[in-house]
Each structure stands twice: as C-alpha cells, then as structure tokens.
Amino acid sequence: MLGRGAAVGGALTLGPLLGGEAVAAADAGLAAPALGKGPKTGYEAIGVRPLINGRGTYTVLSGSLMLPQVRDAIDRASRKYVQLDELADAIGKRLAELTKAEFGMVSSGASAALGHASAACVAGGNPDLHVRLPDLTGFKKTEAIIPKHSRNVYEAAVSATGLKIVEVDTRAELKAALGPQTALVYVFAMPRVDKHELNTETIAELAHAAGVPVLVDAAAEILTIPNVHLARGADLVAYSGGKCLRGPQSAGLLLGRKDLVKAAWMHSAPHHGWARGFKVGKEEAMGMLAAVEMWVQRDHKAEYATWTSWLRDIARRVSVVRGLTTKIVQPEGLSNRTPSLTILWNAEKLGVKGQTIVDALWNGEPRIAINAAGGSDPAQSGVSITPYMLERGDAKTIATELVKLLRDPPPAPEPPKPPTVNASGTWALDIRFTASRSTAHELKLTQDGAKITGTHTGEFVSRPVTGTVSGDEVTVRSHYGEEHGDALDFAFKGRLKGNGISGELDMGEYLKASWSATRKS
Template sequence: MIDRRELLRVLGGIPFLGGMASTAVMGSIVEQSWLRPIIGRERDLFKELGLRTFINCAGPFTSMTGCLMPDEVLDAIKRTGQDYVDLNALHDRVGERIAKLLECEGAVVSSGCFGAMSIGVAGVMTGTDREKIQQLPNTEGMKDEIIVQESHAGGYSHALTNIGAKLVTVKTAADVDLAVNDKTAMMWFLNKANNKGELDDKAWVALGEKHNIPTFNDCASDIPPLDNLFRFTRMGFDLVAFSGGKGLRGPQSAGLLLGKKKYTDAARLNAPPSVNIGRGMKVNKEEIIGMLIALEIYLAKDHGEEWKMWEAQIALIKEAVDSVDGITSEVYLPEIANEVPTLLVTWDQEGGHATYAEVRKKLRMGHPAIEIWPHDTDMQITTWMMEPGQERAVAYRVKEVLAEALS
C-alpha cells in the first residue's frame, strides 16, 4: 500500500507522465483506503467534528450561520467553482446586473453588510484618488468625520472607524447643523434604530441634502419586506447596504452595497482584489454569483404565499404552546428589522418555574435541537429560517419542554 511520503513523490511526477500513466496512478491513489474518507460524498462532517445541527426558530443570526441557501444558489456556487474568471470583470458585470434589477445607479457585492459599510465609507472619503486609497487608514488631508445619532452608534460603527473615520455623535437636527464642517465626509444611519432617535430616515436624508453631505443607510437585517431593496435609494440615501445571508438567502459572507454610481465605483477601488484597506474583505467568484442568483430568486418568488406559510407555521406552534397551563402567547410583527410573524411566549418566572434561559437551553440540548431568540427576558420563536415541515417537530417539542417547565 502506498504511504503518504510515496504519494507526494508520485504526485510530484504526475505532470511529466503521459495521460494513461497519470490516470493509472491517480486511480491507484483513489483506491487507497486512507483516502476514501477524504473524497467520499457520504460524510457527515458536522458529526465528525462533534457538532450538532439544529432547527432555527430564531432567525438569520450570524452566530447561527445565517440562512440556508436555496438549491439553485448552491448549484450556481458549485458550477462557478469549476472555472477561472477575471475577478474585476466579474464584479463589474454582476454589479451592473444587480443595479439594473434594483433600479439604482450602482451596486457592489461586498463581504457582508459590514464590509459594504467599510468600502462604502472608504470610497466616500477617497473618491477615485489612488494616492488617498493607498493612504488609508491615515486620513490626513481627507474629510474623515462621520455624523451619527447617539442612539445609532455601537458595535456596527466599527465598520466605519476601522478604515480611519472618526464618529461625531448628535441627537437633534440642530446638533447636525452644528456638527457639519469642512471635515464632514458622510452621515450614517442604522435602519433598525429608525424608531430610537429623534431623526428618522427621511429627516436624515433631508439634512444630508441641506448640507450637501452624502448619507448612508445600514439595512443589514431589513429584508423582508421586498420594497426595502428599492425604497431607501429612492428615498435619497446615497448608499445603502444589505446583508446577503439573511432574508435574501444568499451566502452569509456576502452583502450588497447600492447607491450613487460615483460612490459605488469609488468603493470598488477600495475593495479587493486591489491591495488596499479593503484587501481582507474578499468575496470569491462563487459568492458573487451566489449572491446574484439569490437576489434573482428573491425578486421572483411569491412573497404573499411565503407569508401565508409563515403565518400557518406560527399558528401551529402557538396552538401547541397555548395548550400548556400558565402560558401567555401572542403573535406580533416587529416594527423594524426581521419583519416576520413572531411568537412571543411568557409565563410567571416565580414559584419554582423554569426561567427563559433554562427553557432555551433545554430546547438547544434536546432532540431535535432547537434554537430560539437569544433573550433572557422572554421567549420568542420565528419560522422563516425553518425548512417546511419542521414546524410540527418544533410544536411538539416546545409544548413538551414548556409543560415540564411549568409543572
């Protein structure tokens, strides 16, 4: 039997062998028993690694690996992985196609929404000036201040400061008027916090137009509804970013940057494959095509029928939950972000009853494993990241765990 050292020696000589000899050698190698597990198609890789899969009743959280991609997206990823192509040309062609589909001037497939923010802000700061592009994160001689509402600033704004920008926080329109100066590069808005500050999206755009400052809207988790893909660019935001691996059901490591072409073009210059501040924010050819196909599928699907399915799934789980004494439940629709039917479940935490955290852990550790919203103040369940049919297993298991928790 050939050993690993001999395999390396043989492989090193393969390019110099004739076609028949190469085929014979490779055939011999494939027959070796120690290689079969590596190339076999029947491996359960998660099980090999000691990992459990779960039913996702939480949503497309990054820590839960986002979404499951449709078969058509997976097929496109596999097909495009079999050939080489010029990456810059691919970025350009796909960007043009997406911009046409979404009726905006420019589009870029980015490394997630976070990456879209980084290259987008970099593009606003540098424009197409190659020297400035190479200079980042040193912002000397550039406009580098980003105005943001206090209620919107947080972890996601690292996407801005990572490339050298400086945050200037405000609360009111008067604060914005005072904050704008010759160093102001952009005004950044966190869409899921639209109802938390004194200035909503329309007011933010109006202030940007008043001061001739470009505005950016981070809409990572704002699909659905479908209209959001068009609404914010039409509203007047100069740049808008979406996560690709949430409601759009594309690759989790991909995203979309949409908006004015002069800004998306500048963002591309700050992105891979060029060696610059965005070099580490690579999107491979498979992800670029996967993102395009996911978007095409999302635009073409029957959203009304999908919504009815989600409502029916939630109703089934609610019926099971309501059969447990001591439980209160209601179905609600989040006002902003992750706008899907959501089941809110509560019960008295006193009297020896299990806590929300304990119930969540029991669902995670049970069979099947189930993940729900990671809250300790209540229990929330969604169905939009489930596979059809899983709602029955969830209804049975949640009822079982709750009955035990309140017994």
C-alpha cells in the same frame, strides 16, 4: 425573506445565470457531503451539532440557509475563471436592473460593504489616498457623523477607515457638525429612526446641502424595490447577503450612487491596501446575484403566510399544557420583517422559567435555538419563536419538545446560598485572555447582603456592575452599551477566599477567559 418551504410559485429558471436549466423548488433539501467514515457525516463528523433555528438570522447561528438556486450558481461559478473587475462591472449593471438603484456591488458581507462605502466617501477612488487608509493625516475628509439613535457595534466598519466619529442628536447639532471635513453621515435603519427628529429624509436634506453623502446600514432588512432608503434621500445602502436574501453568508450588497459604488469596488479586494482582506470570490459574487434574481421572483406574501401558519401550529400544539398564553406578534417597519410567537406562563405555578426551557432545548436532541421572553407581569416567563429560518417539519418538532419540557420541567437552578464572604473593596484583576494577559482591570465593589454594586474599569472604559454572592461564590457582571458604538459584556464568576478571588470570565461574543483578583488594602 424566505422560510424553508415557502411557496415561490411554479418552476423557475434564471436563464444564462444558472445555465438555462430548470432549478429545484426553494424548499428542496441540501444533502451534506460526507466528511470521514462511519455513521456520522458533514458537521457531525467533526463533532459539531447542527441546530433548528427558531431565533432568526443571527450571524453566530450561521445566518440563513442558501437557496438551491444560489448553491447552483456558486457551483457553476466555481468551474471557470473570470477577470474580477469585469465580473464586478457586469454584476453591478445587473443589480441596477434588478433593484432600480443606479449601481450595485457584491461585498464580503454587509460590514465590508459599509467599510468600502466609507472608503469611497473618504478617498473617492484616488489610489494615492487609498493606499494610506486608515491613516488620514493630511486628508480633507476625516470625520463621519452618526446620530445618537444610530450608534451601534457595526459602525466599527466606518471607523476602521480611520474616520473620527462625531455624534449628533438634533437637527441643529447635525447642521453645525457638517463641514468640509465630513466624509459621510451613517444611519442605522430601524423603526425608531423614522420617528426621530433626525430621520433619513431630514439627514439627507441637510447632508446634501453640505455636499455630504448619506450611508444607510440595512443589513437585516428586506430588500425593497424601488429602494425605500434611496427614495428617502440616502446615497448608499448596505445589505447582508446571508440573512433575508438567503444568499451566501459571506456576501453582502452595496447599492446606490453609481460613482460611489464604483469607487467602493476600487477600495475593495482584489485591489491592495487596507481592504485587501475583504475579498469576495467569483463564487460568492454569482451566488449573491442569484439570490437577488430569486428575490424579485419569490412570492413574499405566500412565504409570510407560511411562517404565520407554522406559528399557529406551534400555538395549537402547546395549548395542551394548561396555563399557557400565546400571541403572534407582527413586526413594525422594515427590519427583520417576520412574525414571532410569544408563549407565556406563570413561572411559579408551572415550576419553570423560560430561560431554563431555552437552555434545555439548546442542550437537547435535536438542538433547538429559540429566545427567552417575559411579560408585563413579573410573574410571567416564557419563550419566543421566530419562524423564517425554520424548515418544513421544524414547527412540529419545536412544539413537541416544548410540550415535553413544560409537562416535565428540567430541574430549576440551585437556589442561592446565604453569603459567607464579603466582596466589598477594590480588587486588582489579573485576566488571562486567549493569547495575552492584562493587569489593567479593576473592580470596586460594595456588598449589601447578597447584592453587589460597583464599577468595573478596564483598559480604556469604566462601566457599572451588579452582582450577587452565594456562599463563597461571587458573580459580577458589567455592561458597556451600544450607545457608545461598542458592546462589551463581562461576567466574572469565582470563589472568594481571604483577599483573593479566582474563576472564569464569560465575555459573551468574545468567549471566555480565566481571572484572579487581589483585594487592595
């Protein structure tokens, strides 16, 4: 991982990969190209506000910033033609040398790597099977096993190949589920997996006894060499290219067993079939290779020390505000390995909650993204800052803006009003999505004072709801958790009049819609 400005230890060259010329230091700036005329250029020219990223490598915040060496490799790759199968083979061999894995492949992101790996485990490079994916009618391999601890939204890349997901939670359940129909076992890398009965070593032992490969999703992790997941028995491991590695955001890595990685390439673009849309260009491929080349040269201890020093600087600067407590938290395990700074205070005494500060920074100038935080004491509120996507000078900027807001807090949200309506009952919903309309959703609500409880039933699933009533405004939230392999968050807000409600629906990552509801008699 690399926060902008961390030391890499001297001038570096990547030889033939980057044309043999000396490359800029890792903290060199990137001048945005002018887009249009006038004082605004780059993103600003089209009305998009750049931001200071104190949250981390979130895809929705565009991941990380590419290293200068990566940008240089992309530029050079864009100037000549190559045959993509030959390029994939050469990159695969070089990735094997760099990572000590048997073979490697560049994909269009970690999710695509999971999909191609799953296809390799199902069809094994057989084009007769490949062209039928995701219809597995008549296939021998039709199931993917996922331990309960690994269910998450990213497993959609596995089921997209047509595989049925089989959930297990114990060693006995895994052993019973394994069979000739099992294509693979998928593991989501995180600290809790190592402490579980079904850790990677145990899974690999049982899976290999049944002739089944193990695929690890390590998208947000650092790239360990030799690879810790392969050493624990995994056959394949997928990484994001645009997170810790600071390669192209639209690229990823698949490492592991040579036969399966080569089959995964055959099941990817430029070849036809279900995965044609997951195309990785020569530019991203060479940029991703450059990121791995740099990964093995970077001084990771110096980078970590730099991030920690930035957090200490923020803590020192905000200490001028009385009543704050600060703590630098060091991570556990391998995932997203970066320190973070938690700043807490008594919300009532200071007159502001952490989320209000987070919102003000997001809407301010400069635009700053950090997280809200809380403490063991319910009266405590605060913020959390992750440093490894920061650039030089960002720590001072964040501290300065925090001090301003904490000394002169923005107005608190308007307190709720006593309810003037009753939302109890069964409500038939009419939701107008971006390009469709649904009347299949239903809310069953019970109101007790200003509080609401109940259920939200959609097209396929039901989930519990909580909510509040302020005056005639009704707010209802439902959540369908990742333990099911999906994550759906709906926040209905509208005004109730008689037996009708209408307003806006916030669906989180799926943006917004409008809705209305009619109370059933």
